[in-house]
Amino acid sequence: MTIHLVKLCVGAETVDDLRHWQARQMRMRSGESRPARPACQTRMTPKQTEALIEGGSLYWVIRGMILVRNRIVGVKTLTDRSGRACCEIDLDPEAVLVEPTPRKAFQGWRYLKPAEAPADLRSGQTGELPVKLARELREAGVW
Numbered sequence: 001m002t003i004h005l006v007k008l009c010v011g012a013e014t015v016d017d018l019r020h021w022q023a024r025q026m027r028m029r030s031g032e033s034r035p036a037r038p039a040c041q042t043r044m045t046p047k048q049t050e051a052l053i054e055g056g057s058l059y060w061v062i063r064g065m066i067l068v069r070n071r072i073v074g075v076k077t078l079t080d081r082s083g084r085a086c087c088e089i090d091l092d093p094e095a096v097l098v099e100p101t102p103r104k105a106f107q108g109w110r111y112l113k114p115a116e117a118p119a120d121l122r123s124g125q126t127g128e129l130p131v132k133l134a135r136e137l138r139e140a141g142v143w
Contacts, residue, residue, distance in 0.1 A: 002055040003048050004112040005072070005089070007040065008105065009060040015068045018060055019095055022070075026093060037073065038091045041080075042109055045087035049075040058091060059098065059112055064139075066101040066118050070094070097121040 012018045022038035029036040046052060057069040074090035098118040 001051055002114055003051040004056045004059055004069075004114065004117050005046065005052065005109045006059040006061060006066060006103065006112045007042070007109040009062045012060075012062050015062065015095065015097065018062065018068060022091070022093065022095065038070065038093055040089045040091065041078075042087045042089065043084075044108060045077045045085070046075060046109070046111070048111065052089075057096075057117070058089060058109075059117060061103045061105075064102060064105070066098060066103050068095045068097055069117075069120075070096070 009018050012021065025038045026036040040058060052072045052075055056072045058072055059066045059069045062068070070091035071094070072089055073092055076088050076090075078086055078088050080086045098120055101118040
C-alpha cells in the first residue's frame with residue numbers, strides 16, 4: 001500500500017524557491033557516483049519505507065500551503081557529522097504542482113494517506129484559487 005509524506009519547506013517562499021534549491025543540490029551531486037537527484041534530510045527515518053518507495057511522494061508545505069510534491073525514489077539511514085543517525089529521502093527531480101491545500105505548521109514530517117493527498121494540477125491549471133488568495137483567506141481564518 002502506497003503512503004506519502006508531508007514536510008515543511010523551511011526557508012522557501014515559493015515553489016520556484018524549492019525548485020532552485022533542488023537544482024542547486026543536483027548540480028552539487030553531479031560528480032558523485034550516485035544519480036544526481038534532489039534529496040531531503042530528516043532526523044527520523046520513516047518506518048514504512050517500502051510503502052513510500054512504491055509510488056509515494058513528499059508533499060511540500062510552503063508558507064502554510066501544500067503546493068507541490070516530488071516522488072520518493074529512495075529512503076536510507078545515514079550518520080550525520082555528529083555521529084547521530086539521520087535519514088536521507090531521495091526524490092525525483094520533477095516537482096509536480098498540486099491543488100493548494102492549507103496545512104498548519106508542525107515539526108519533522110508526517111505520513112499522508114493517499115486519500116488525503118491533494119490532487120495534481122493538470123498542465124496549465126493553476127488551482128481552484130490563486131495561491132495568494134488562498135493564503136490570505138487562510139490567514140483571515142475563513143478557509
